[in-house]
Amino acid sequence: MFNKWTFEGGIHIPYNKRLTQSLPIENYPLPQKIVVPVLMHIGAPAKVVVKVGDNVSKGQCVAEADGFVSSPAFSSISGIVSSIGMFKHISGKLVTGVEITADGRNDELRFEPIKNWREQSPSILMRRIGDCGIVGMGGAGFPTQVKLLPHRDKKVNALIINAAECEPYLTTDHRLMLEETDKILKGVKILQKILSVRYVFISIEKNKTDAIYVMKKKATTKEYYGIKIIPLETKYPQGGEKQLISTVLNREVPSGKLPIDAACVVLNVASAAAVCDAVLEGIPLTERVITVTGNAVKRPGNYIVPIGTYVKEILEYCRTDFSKIKKVIAGGPMMGKSLPDICVPVMKQTSGLLVLDTITPSYSKNNCINCGNCVKACSIHLVPSLLAKYFEKDMYEEALKRNVMDCMECGCCSYVCPAKINILHRIRTCKSYITQKRAKESLTQVK
């Protein structure tokens, strides 16, 4: 089998990682005030378990997981619960949050470390991962323990650790691999045991040569037997789950299904490091590495930031020229969200803050010239321009037939479009119309 360690489609974009890729991870000073939102994951919001006026320590649970796909939230500083209410969230919505004011005591709560994890059953390890509130830290925020759960009739025979970091500007995973190699590899071993898979593939894009070198050197030792480092072509969206599975395993996730249907699990590399902390140290997920970068930031870098810190404070700390800010993006520029307000707390899945001093050129009213660039760029092999045209004409059935729901919203089509048509936005709206319609139909059926 001839494998070039890449997939069909995708685009080459200026990565702009030089700003921060050589800057070591720095500790961010303890913030005076944080807000812990109850919704920092995909699934049901967590349930607040503290009252206003309560003393909380760092690592203390302030909101419990509520439901099957849910994740608890922890205080990342020690302090007093000063208010519980609706706070602005990165998504722009108002979400219940717990505001904690620091008291300077610096006491910390931890779980009992599971030092003999090799002898423990997968369910105990999995419970610990769930208890520590670990979610996919690449951006989606899917609770990790749910991904690890054994599925009936579905075998898992491979684990892929996603360290591609294909989004431009972001360097958190890159730095983490250089500085916390052991932590990552230990976390990977724990995950390997839980899933009882023979091989684990850590996939890293080739532009991170130093990380590949360091990881390879460590992974070849006896202790980490069974871990393979896969250098991937530098290409966006190489870090997409579906792209990774086809690149590394030469398998495809069936349309409308999950990676588990291709007999594999994909987890982010930062999540693997968090798993190591959770199991071996008993530390819940209270802080994470964030890349703060962009042309308006005077001190860009990679920072360990307590979850719940206000974006505004972080930007101030990084000496951002506030008069220059035009746009702040949580995450990378391709799939991240632009923030309507910077008075929002950072979350578990916030991998970066990108501050731009220019605005994206607006979308023109050009006609589609049928150039086919979007077709070439689409890594799912859709015909994006056609789907956008279907949306404009309200032809949702046709769009469904052409697999509109398989779009992973990577944005390649909009990026390459010479007519500057916002193809992705049209497809996204089309998808949400279809989802709404389906929900309505299923409701009427119930009635």
Place this chain on the structure above:
Amino acid sequence: MENENLLHISFSPHIRGTQTITKIMLDVIIALIPALIASVLIFGLRALLMTLAAVAAAVTTEHIISVFLLKKKTTVGDLSAVVTGMLLAFNLPVAINPAMTILGAVFAIAIVKCAFGGLGFNFMNPALAGRAFLLASYPMAMTGSIFARSGYLGKLPENLSGINIDAISGASAIDGISTATPLVAIKIIQAVKTIELTDLQDSFYSLFIGNIGGTIGETSVLALLLGGIYLIYRGIINPVVPALYIGGVFLLYLIFGQTDVSFFSGTAFTVAMFQILSGGLFLGAFFMATDMTTTPITAKGQAIFAAGCAIITFIIREFGGYPEGCSYSILLMNLFTPLIDKCVKPRVYGTGRKR
């Protein structure tokens, strides 16, 4: 906080590529420049003036229609009208009346492009449609071009020119065509069975360089090839299309071109070479069959399009009364484009055979 109201919100992706329609058109114009230079060297300054006239007419027409008729912002800035004008001029004989050139450009832009909604909505290549329109309206002027000896390179290959002029004078009754383009010449020569293989072989060099008769832009294979390679290098066109088109015509002539000699013989090879080097095949294959708007959007569809062009070109050249099948083959396949797009779908990730 005073800044929060100023934050710009938009949907992802937040960065955009640098490619624009204008840049694509500019690349096509750059790719056409070698052919333009070749045409001036071969046919003289008149070729340049003709091209300028066609471009001016095309741009003016588009401007007038979009500003005065449709009351919109002018769209001439995207340079697509310039490309249409250039390609139309390249498809016309040098001796044609300038008024006809202008009429062709106006028809191409006004009827074929703007009437259907402008750039991106035309269902067939405007330049080729303009040529077809002129061919139908003024068949004599369109095919009656004599090779202009005023050009700087202008020297007819002795062997072909000698036969040509005799053949034309002797056979002017056939189809009423009197022209000196190589394809017509060979058709007449074949009719009177005076073909000499060595004559054909000797003409290859001239055909490649382009100092032969024909329309302004089609004669120099070398110049067109340079432009085509530039477009492939810039990623504007799919190299499969010209390869399949030219290769297809070559192969068809190799196999079916000479029924009285054995397949893949030297004769068949010579005839096939002559066929691909002459006529507007390279111009069509690199610049017209790759037109984005009027060809299928998927790579597979484009391959089918190119193969279809090759087959139709062969049929017209071999069995039709008209010597040049290139433009009609592309126009015909343009009409099939929506059908090809409907039938040829890329295999979506996670569906179909592979698991």
